[in-house]
Amino acid sequence: MRGAFEMAKVLVLGGGFGGVVAAERLAEQLGDEHQITLVSRSREFVFYPALVRLAFGKCQKEDVSFNLRDTMLSRRVNFVEAEVAHIDPFERKVSIAHGQVEGKLSYDYLIFALGRRLATEQISGFYEHAHHLLNVDKALKFRKAIEQFEEGRVVLGQCSGARLPVPVYESAFALARLCEERGERDRVRITVVSPNTLESEVGGVRGAAALKRALDAKHIELLTNFPIQSVTQNSATTETGDTINFELLMLVPPFRGSSAARYMGVTDSEGYIHVNWTMRVVGHERMYAVGDCVSFTGPKMGHMAVRQAEVAATNLAAEITGREPVSRYVHEMRFVIDEAGRDGLYLQKDIWRDEPATVRAGRFWSWAKRAQQKYWEAAHS
Numbered sequence: 001m002r003g004a005f006e007m008a009k010v011l012v013l014g015g016g017f018g019g020v021v022a023a024e025r026l027a028e029q030l031g032d033e034h035q036i037t038l039v040s041r042s043r044e045f046v047f048y049p050a051l052v053r054l055a056f057g058k059c060q061k062e063d064v065s066f067n068l069r070d071t072m073l074s075r076r077v078n079f080v081e082a083e084v085a086h087i088d089p090f091e092r093k094v095s096i097a098h099g100q101v102e103g104k105l106s107y108d109y110l111i112f113a114l115g116r117r118l119a120t121e122q123i124s125g126f127y128e129h130a131h132h133l134l135n136v137d138k139a140l141k142f143r144k145a146i147e148q149f150e151e152g153r154v155v156l157g158q159c160s161g162a163r164l165p166v167p168v169y170e171s172a173f174a175l176a177r178l179c180e181e182r183g184e185r186d187r188v189r190i191t192v193v194s195p196n197t198l199e200s201e202v203g204g205v206r207g208a209a210a211l212k213r214a215l216d217a218k219h220i221e222l223l224t225n226f227p228i229q230s231v232t233q234n235s236a237t238t239e240t241g242d243t244i245n246f247e248l249l250m251l252v253p254p255f256r257g258s259s260a261a262r263y264m265g266v267t268d269s270e271g272y273i274h275v276n277w278t279m280r281v282v283g284h285e286r287m288y289a290v291g292d293c294v295s296f297t298g299p300k301m302g303h304m305a306v307r308q309a310e311v312a313a314t315n316l317a318a319e320i321t322g323r324e325p326v327s328r329y330v331h332e333m334r335f336v337i338d339e340a341g342r343d344g345l346y347l348q349k350d351i352w353r354d355e356p357a358t359v360r361a362g363r364f365w366s367w368a369k370r371a372q373q374k375y376w377e378a379a380h381s
């Protein structure tokens with residue numbers, strides 16, 4: 001362990017859950033002599049778990065985002081709105097472009113929190129024929145399609161390599177409710193497709209049974225082990241040639257690691273960054289990574305990004321001040337599937353341990369998920 005750093009320059013890349021929490025925790029733990037800068041391509045923070053509600057007209061664009069720049073500045077964190085193009089971990093420089101500043105930013109320590117990439121190019125026809133709701137614009141486009149939809153089959157699902165089941169199930173429940181309210185439920189067939197088994201998606205048999213009960217109660221069909229490989233205007237086909245027809249399609253595309261990590265020599269075959277339990281990048285000094293960009297198994301979730309950011313910030317602050325990093329990340333899956341405001345399904349499981357998941361159901365969980373958004377906004381905006 002080297003001695004304390006007198007004046008460290010810390011760069012945090014990415015203004016999502018991981019980057020924001022990492023920057024805030026660092027500012028709390030480090031003295032004014034250290035400089036913390038957050039770089040992100042947009043000055044807006046987007047609360048992604050609310051995008052299903054946005055797509056189904058339950059909230060507006062302004063309700064799901066806030067100004068990140070002001071929040072960061074009020075917490076002693078410099079904010080640079082720009083695109084991260086390249087990272088040189090040997091020279092400790094980050095090339096940035098398309099923003100208020102262009103050129104190279106040097107650093108003593110780096111936290112990589114640039115999320116994941118949507119690899120839509122892996123599914124032929126995706127761009128032309130499938131909706132998704134993984135950013136504000138796409139969620140609003142899907143909203144328009146739902147508003148205009150009158151009858152037929154709606155297929156909602158994940159492609160192989162997508163690591164986000166929650167919004168798929170939430171969309172199915174939201175659509176069932178919307179059709180009931182419009183008096184059109186018997187004219188609309190809703191099918192959820194997944195490349196996985198239900199058990200692997202929700203952490204075991206208990207969660208799978210509870211979710212299947214909730215889907216059955218709303219007459220939502222489920223098609224598992226159905227890895228969609230290509231899409232045309234009205235049908236989707238798997239690797240083995242099975243086909244499903246639809247009038248409207250919403251798919252979570254395959255995920256891959258961030259392009260900005262590609263040339264650092266620290267990624268797995270899908271481009272995710274190898275880290276150890278302190279969230280340090282394996283293979284480079286003075287570099288941490290948190291959030292959707294890291295190479296851990298299971299779904300990619302906001303609460304994981306937050307916890308990883310807390311661990312990384314604590315360990316990085318320790319490193320800068322000459323102490324041993326001792327904070328340890330435990331990979332846990334914890335989420336609520338909101339059944340369109342009426343009920344909610346809570347699942348929690350330690351992914352690294354072979355123990356059964358905790359499963360709870362009830363209206364409280366649906367309420368709690370919304371309360372969590374309010375809490376996040378109050379704490380971070």
Ligand SMILES: Cc1cc2nc3c(=O)[nH]c(=O)nc-3n(C[C@H](O)[C@H](O)[C@H](O)COP(=O)(O)OP(=O)(O)OC[C@H]3O[C@@H](n4cnc5c(N)ncnc54)[C@H](O)[C@@H]3O)c2cc1C
Pocket residue numbers: 013014015016017018019039040041042048049050051052082083084085113114115116133134135164166167258260290291292293300301302303304305334335336
């Ligand atoms: C519709 C939807 C519903 C979800 N529901 C839930 C849920 O219920 N519960 C839950 O826990 N999680 C949920 N998630 C997942 C959660 O939102 C993600 O896991 C979380 O956002 C990951 O945080 P992150 O900071 O790693 O990445 P991100 O939030 O993706 O942040 C990455 C940031 O980096 C910026 N960036 C990326 N590349 C560059 C670049 N080259 N240069 C500059 N800036 C760049 C991006 O603009 C962004 O600000 C949901 C996600 C979606 C899309």
